[in-house]
Amino acid sequence: MSKPRILIKYGGNAMINPQLQQEIAAQIFKLQEAGFEVIMVHGGGPFINKALEKAAIQSQFVDGLRVTEAIAFAEIQKALIGEVNADLISMLNQNKLKAVGLSGKDAGMVQAIKYQHKSADGSIVDLGLVGEITHIDNSLITILCEAGYVPVVACVADGVDGTSYNINADTFAGKLAAAVNADQLIVLTDVDGLFLNYPDPASIIHELNESAVKEHMGTTIQGGMIPKIQSCMLALKEGVKKAIILNGTKPEQIAKYVIDNEKIGTTLTLQ
Ligand code: ADP
Ligand code: MG
Numbered sequence: 001m002s003k004p005r006i007l008i009k010y011g012g013n014a015m016i017n018p019q020l021q022q023e024i025a026a027q028i029f030k031l032q033e034a035g036f037e038v039i040m041v042h043g044g045g046p047f048i049n050k051a052l053e054k055a056a057i058q059s060q061f062v063d064g065l066r067v068t069e070a071i072a073f074a075e076i077q078k079a080l081i082g083e084v085n086a087d088l089i090s091m092l093n094q095n096k097l098k099a100v101g102l103s104g105k106d107a108g109m110v111q112a113i114k115y116q117h118k119s120a121d122g123s124i125v126d127l128g129l130v131g132e133i134t135h136i137d138n139s140l141i142t143i144l145c146e147a148g149y150v151p152v153v154a155c156v157a158d159g160v161d162g163t164s165y166n167i168n169a170d171t172f173a174g175k176l177a178a179a180v181n182a183d184q185l186i187v188l189t190d191v192d193g194l195f196l197n198y199p200d201p202a203s204i205i206h207e208l209n210e211s212a213v214k215e216h217m218g219t220t221i222q223g224g225m226i227p228k229i230q231s232c233m234l235a236l237k238e239g240v241k242k243a244i245i246l247n248g249t250k251p252e253q254i255a256k257y258v259i260d261n262e263k264i265g266t267t268l269t270l271q
Contacts, residue, residue, distance in 0.1 A: 003037045005145060006258065007182040007240075009173035009231075010042040013190035013224075014248025015084070018091070023251035024188075025095035028150060030255050032097075037145040040099075040152045041176055043169030044076075044084040045224075051079040062117060064226040068128040068166045076166050080154040088152055099150045102140070104133075104157030104172065105164070111135040112157040112165045120218055131157055131165025133172065136179035145180075170224075174231025178238030184258070185235045187228050188248030193266030194229065196220055209269045232268035243268045 008028070015021060028038050048066070052059050055075050060067040068076060085101045092099035104110025112131030119125050144151045155172035158164050170187060177185040196203040198220070205212075205220075213221070213229055221229055232243035246253045246265040256262040 002146075003035055004183040005037045005039065005180060006031060006184045006186060007039045007041065007173060007177040007180065008254070009170060009185070009187045009228075010040055010088075011045070011169070011187070011189040011224075011248055013045055014188050015042070015044070015088075016046050017249070020249060020251060021088070021091050022095055024248065024254075025092050025097060027251050027254040028092070029096050031258060032148075032150075034259055036258070038150050039141060039145065039176070039180060039182065040088075040150060041155060041169055041173040042080075042084060042088060042152065043155065044080045047079045047084050048076050051075045051083075061223070062125050062127060063119065064223045065117065065127055065130060065168055066166065068130050070129060073129040073164065073166055077156055077164065080156060085152060085154045092150060092152065097150050098148055099152050100144055101152050101154075103154040104136075104167070107137070107140045108158070109137050109140050110157035110167075110172070110176070112159055112167060114159070114163075114165070115167075129163070129165050131159070131167045133157065133167060133175045136176060138180045141176070141180045168227045168231075170227035170231040171234075174235040174240075174243075175238075177235045177240045177243075181239065182235075183241050185232060185240050185243040186254065186257070187232060187243075187245045188254075189224070189228065189245060190247070190249050192247045192250075192264070193245045194221065194225055198222070205266055206263060207267050207269060209271050213268070229268065233270075236268060236270050 089101040115132035
């Protein structure tokens with residue numbers, strides 16, 4: 001029988017502390033010991049910001065998505081693959097895991113086209129080289145997982161014409177979770193979950209169904225929370241059984257949720 005699979009999205013903002021990173025590694029090891037296969041998709045917000053700043057490139061966000069000109073893309077790719085992914089692999093492998101660094105480009109695993117973003121008023125906003133995933137071939141991830149490796153995937157992908165795209169890591173994680181038939185999607189960020197009254201952590205919403213998502217979209221659900229919640233909903237619709245937002249700055253939350261079934265984070269449900 002195949003093992004249950006968990007896809008963890010590791011957010012840039014929860015990655016900056018090396019001690020926390022090691023604790024995340026320990027949690028992944030725990031999940032493997034408990035019989036789960038683990039896949040990681042990572043972002044790199046703070047690292048990308050630093051790289052763009054250094055290159056004197058202005059960064060702009062539209063509905064939580066980074067506008068990506070060609071010169072910005074070159075820096076983003078360097079930061080994501082050359083820095084964040086490479087360093088994560090070193091760290092994970094120092095911590096008893098067999099991590100393999102990939103991006104959506106490897107073996108043509110993830111195919112993308114230019115994303116046409118529609119803002120709330122219905123107008124189309126040009127986000128540059130931001131991609132939308134059109135197809136995922138899950139064979140490479142499956143082979144790696146079944147052999148005990150932890151695939152660690154950076155969120156860039158190529159189009160059929162060879163154009164490379166930057167894809168929001170949350171969106172990428174949701175799509176990949178569905179494509180590899182993950183049982184669970186865990187989105188790690190730097191807050192406990194979705195707060196009704198941000199930034200008051202006591203106002204955390206523990207459960208959110210599709211109609212509640214519609215109700216809160218654009219008001220409670222803002223900025224970086226938009227792609228997280230949308231990608232969780234998409235993953236659920238495409239067959240992932242559980243989707244949750246947890247606090248990556250409290251790594252112990254992972255085992256508490258997966259193994260001890262504690263009521264933490266913001267769980268997304270269809271109904
Ligand atoms: P990541 O690097 O994990 O993707 P983001 O900055 O993109 O992080 O998204 C997480 C951020 O979303 C939080 O740090 C917070 O500033 C913001 N946010 C917006 N609305 C809310 C809300 N209602 N509850 C919690 N966080 C929110
Ligand atoms: Mg984000």
